[in-house]
Amino acid sequence: MATRPTSAQGADDFEHALSALHAASVRPEVRLTEVPAPTRIAPHAVAMTGDVLDANGEDELATGRFVLLHDPSEPEPWGGPWRVVTYARAELEPEVATDPVLGEVGWSWLVDALEERGVELVAEAGTVTRVVSESYGDLEDRSVSVEMEIRASWSPQDAQVGEHLEAWVDLLCTIGGLPPLPDGVVALPGRRR
Template identity: 50%
Template sequence: MSAERRVPADFEAALLSLRGHRPRPEFRLEEVPPPTRIAPFALALTGEVNPTGDPDDHLGGGRFVVLYDPDGQPAWNGEFRVIVMARAQLEPELGSDPLLGEVGWTWLTDALAAEGAPYHSLSGTVTRALSETFGGLELRSGTVDIEIRASWTPTALDLAPHLRAWALLTCQAAGLPPAPYNVSTLYRNR
């Protein structure tokens, strides 16, 4: 029989700071099972950029993970670590842009700055994938996807700015125009 672990106060405060946030109506959040072997405590959310809710209108998505180790981890330089991934399909002509990686990384750093998310020890990758179709799939055109993966150590227990920054990054990668909070964008029905 195992005793139930008590949730540390700092982790509980960080989780409470994430409640009730919906950055924009096109961005849908869902809690999913977190990783279990990286840290003693974790939370994971997925996000989908979809203006209508129709599966055909999916524009992009990603994952937001909060890890907490009360003893800290040297690689994190702290007790918390935020890990994000944002993925979206791009216009085909962007696939050959030599600056695409730098642009994707700038989307992330600009989103963190715009939301006032305090952090240190930022690292990550920007990947582009060009897919060409052959055989029975020739009816589909080739696609270009961008995937931004990053992690950083937040310097405050309020993780809401980090969540909003990830949502902003994901929406920007998916091609949504910038929109102030509490303003809805109108979409034409198909």
């Protein structure tokens, strides 16, 4: 599903990055699936979807997509040959819909996840969106629903991108409402398809 590079150096770098992604450790509640990557943004790319499931493995708590792009020509806006493009989405409690700092909190969850993993990055950018859905007429018996979506991109400073994927998974777990793992507890490899 990953697009394959053609140059020898690009091939080596991208294969190293793919190995780092596949070696990433994620919580058992997380299911990662490699999906077709975009083909027009960069010469080389890999994409994964992530779903955070409840303890029974039945209900989806959060979902998202993680895309790693590699362009050896180092596009100027990226600040290097690598770019991560992500989104993460989850339903939240209706009470938070009007919280004026919800966007700041969502962004801080991403920043904290990246900092806790100790990754080196530049050119981070993104948005936090909240969607409030209210139903009327024949649908008025439905309760108000609130979704948060965090779209973010950043440029890793090397091919050690496994930690970037792990940080993104940490964000997914946070917006999905999972408590952080206690200190000293290591996540087992997540389910992959």
